[in-house]
Amino acid sequence: MSTESVTLTIDGSRMEVEIGTSLLEAARMAGIEIPTLCHMEGLSSYGACRLCAVEIGPPDKAKVVSSCTYPCEEGLQVRTHTPRIVNARKLLLELMVSSTPSSKTIQDLAAAHGVTQQRFRPENEDCILCGLCVRMCKEQMMAGAIDFAGRGPDRRITTPFEEDSEQCRHCGGCMYVCPVCMLRCAGPAADSTLCGGCLIACQMPVNTAKIA
Amino acid sequence: MRAATAPVREIALVDTPEILSSPVGRIIEEHHNDRNDLIAMLLDIQDAMGFLPRFAMEHVATSLEIPITEVYGIATFFKYFRLKPPGEHQCTVCTGTACHVRGAARVLREFERHLGIRSGEVTDDREYGLETVNCVGACALGPIVLLDGDYQGQVTASKVPTLLRRLKRSAEKKPVAARSEAAA
Numbered sequence: 001m002s003t004e005s006v007t008l009t010i011d012g013s014r015m016e017v018e019i020g021t022s023l024l025e026a027a028r029m030a031g032i033e034i035p036t037l038c039h040m041e042g043l044s045s046y047g048a049c050r051l052c053a054v055e056i057g058p059p060d061k062a063k064v065v066s067s068c069t070y071p072c073e074e075g076l077q078v079r080t081h082t083p084r085i086v087n088a089r090k091l092l093l094e095l096m097v098s099s100t101p102s103s104k105t106i107q108d109l110a111a112a113h114g115v116t117q118q119r120f121r122p123e124n125e126d127c128i129l130c131g132l133c134v135r136m137c138k139e140q141m142m143a144g145a146i147d148f149a150g151r152g153p154d155r156r157i158t159t160p161f162e163e164d165s166e167q168c169r170h171c172g173g174c175m176y177v178c179p180v181c182m183l184r185c186a187g188p189a190a191d192s193t194l195c196g197g198c199l200i201a202c203q204m205p206v207n208t209a210k211i212a
Numbered sequence: 213m214r215a216a217t218a219p220v221r222e223i224a225l226v227d228t229p230e231i232l233s234s235p236v237g238r239i240i241e242e243h244h245n246d247r248n249d250l251i252a253m254l255l256d257i258q259d260a261m262g263f264l265p266r267f268a269m270e271h272v273a274t275s276l277e278i279p280i281t282e283v284y285g286i287a288t289f290f291k292y293f294r295l296k297p298p299g300e301h302q303c304t305v306c307t308g309t310a311c312h313v314r315g316a317a318r319v320l321r322e323f324e325r326h327l328g329i330r331s332g333e334v335t336d337d338r339e340y341g342l343e344t345v346n347c348v349g350a351c352a353l354g355p356i357v358l359l360d361g362d363y364q365g366q367v368t369a370s371k372v373p374t375l376l377r378r379l380k381r382s383a384e385k386k387p388v389a390a391r392s393e394a395a396a
Contacts, residue, residue: 095379154288160269160281
């Protein structure tokens with residue numbers, strides 16, 4: 001590799017990557033599976049879903065960062081599946097399942113990560129504000145018809161002035177990338193609670209790699 | 213996705229009479245048509261016009277060659293920006309933490325009841341507007357209410373009618389120009 005590279009350690013294995021590679025890309029190159037919802041190749045990284053969290057630095061001073069937005073650094077130690085990280089992901093997925101229980105993508109991820117309890121009130125939202133559709137529209141479709149508006153609890157994805165946008169070409173790209181509206185979960189009591197019933201009830205394969 | 217039933221509306225371009233008679237063009241020029249100055253531009257437009265009219269936001273987006281979504285996103289993100297014209301007299305109830313624990317919610321309800329509008333709205337005659345903010349930096353005096361920019365400390369629900377009466381009286385005395393100066 002050229003001089004424009006850095007060497008780092010991911011889960012104990014040393015690897016050399018080009019400068020500017022994100023931790024997520026490096027880990028995936030090494031065949032390490034890190035779950036994501038808001039990341040997609042060809043779109044900029046946004047760091048919204050936080051599922052790609054990894055631990056960096058020496059174990060006694062470890063920091064949790066989102067690997068999709070963190071660039072590889074020389075000599076960095078990265079751990080992708082420590083108990084702390086696994087627990088953080090489980091909690092995130094539990095929260096996401098309770099806000100959007102009808103999303104098959106999220107229900108499957110939760111099942112794959114061993115989320116077995118549901119301590120939060122289900123809300124039946126249809127958006128996790130991952131911003132994939134916004135970036136799809138802006139970066140791939142060159143339209144910029146939708147964006148975030150509002151702040152805090154009022155934050156939502158919308159067209160300007162909440163009406164049909166002239167920039168929208170009805171390409172459907174936003175729906176294609178959406179982790180909530182693309183695949184609906186219709187499993188047992190999916191609208192109220194954890195489903196995780198794919199293997200038993202739906203007889204459909206879980207579409208994410210099972211993580212130990 | 214919604215069906216394409218609504219007629220496609222043209223984006224307001226540079227020379228509509230609405231824009232020529234407004235300070236929007238001048239403000240954009242003052243900021244050298246620079247995208248980094250977007251927030252400053254919107255602030256200036258709001259200071260000049262009292263709120264951010266839709267045509268102004270569209271004009272800014274067109275001149276800076278950025279999607280209108282970006283301007284709309286910023287205008288809705290910051291509490292300071294108004295998308296609707298304010299009332300002639302603006303009542304601002306602080307609902308920050310300190311005011312909240314001292315009963316700002318009750319004060320706000322009382323204002324809503326007396327004015328007959330919800331927070332964020334303006335009365336039908338455009339006379340009174342009601343809004344909430346999250347801190348005005350005078351927590352020791354909470355609950356705080358700003359009436360046309362005047363700080364009123366330790367407001368209780370029972371003081372609201374008096375405050376509104378006083379606001380009405382002082383508004384009748386002051387000429388309009390002096391009031392907008394005081395607000396600025």
